[in-house]
Amino acid sequence: MGLDDRNALATLRAAFTGPDSDEVIGRIFTCWFALDPEIRDLFGADMTDQRRTFGRVLDWLLGEFIAQRADEPVSLLAQLGRDHRKYGATKQHYETIAHALFATWAAELGELWTGPVEETARDVVNLIAGVMIGAADAEGGPAWWEGTVVELHRVSRDIAVVRLILDRPLDYQPGQYVNVQVPQVPRSWRYLSPAMPPDPEGRIEFHIRSVSGGMVSNAIVDETQIGDRWRISSAHGGLEVDRDGGDVLMVAGSTGLAPLRAIIMDLCRFGENPRVHLFFGGRYPCELYDLRTLWELAAANPWLSVTPVSEYNTDPPWAADYPDVAPPRGLHVRQKGLLPEVVSSYGGWGDRQILISGSRAMIAATREALIAKGAAAQRIQHDPV
């Protein structure tokens, strides 16, 4: 039966779901590190994210197998296999984690670990490892790109703009995101979205906002230095504008501007485009850090309009320590309020392609507010949150 045995697959899935799923996933990693202690060095100090992601992916894969769907799981596993080359993953690592997963399943399931369940577990583990190893072996491109920080701008208290030149150009679609590792926090990769289209000379720009208690974002904003060497992995994501798909609404919260800015800059290559209306929001007016660039783009491209939005009307005292971001006259008047409320107060934008980028909460609230006003859910795009 193996992968066709839905009952066995459901039993395997149940072992990792429930209130103590994080602990069970933790036991897989403990078992893996016991089998090969050197593997621990491949990970950062805090493994909360890895455990959470591993649990989510395993749960999703088993759900797909139970539904007898294989296409998307195989494509995700292949992508993960290609991506894990940046961690230095070897065939031996796959074999030992497969062993750890198998052993943890057996221990967790106790008397439910029957012959058919064991057979299905073996097939699941072999499929996961086989696809990941195969895809990694077949990939001819580099596992990562290295680049040097050449410019650094602290544009607001919590926001930095970092420009790098990569040793070799990285190909990506404007609107995609990449995984980034900085020297201040080795082995902790975070997603960042390039804020400009790909450049044949290897120039690349990122906008980073430090989040409260955030390990990597604070290190980037507070400690980045010219000359730092960053490591960047290949691109993911599919935010895009269909130039034949009608007018566009873009909603960017803080550094969520980055991928939308890259798409807008790319559109500037064309004389004619669908109309694009961008709402760019922050808490204070002084946090609308890139309004000058947006003003320049809108001044030269009549298809683009930009509405600044801020939660508060006045700046805090610390704003005086950072550059003045107020643009020359020409953009729409700044609106006061939260992005979901302001954007949806204009209607549902039902005729538009809609791209939303920012924090998880802002994306969810904006999406909900627009759908409530009549926007079609299938016309709304955002990155995975």
Ligand SMILES: Cc1cc2nc3c(=O)[nH]c(=O)nc-3n(C[C@H](O)[C@H](O)[C@H](O)COP(=O)(O)OP(=O)(O)OC[C@H]3O[C@@H](n4cnc5c(N)ncnc54)[C@H](O)[C@@H]3O)c2cc1C
């Ligand atoms: C597809 C994608 C693209 C992204 N692009 C960018 C980008 O271009 N610029 C950018 O600044 N960030 C971007 N991010 C967010 C970034 O990847 C990190 O999650 C963020 O910088 C926090 O990392 P950290 O190590 O500082 O926080 P962690 O140490 O991982 O987390 C610390 C705490 O902060 C919370 N937290 C994590 N992320 C956020 C967040 N985004 N907002 C609020 N709280 C958070 C966590 O829940 C946790 O409580 C992107 C994320 C995704 C998924």
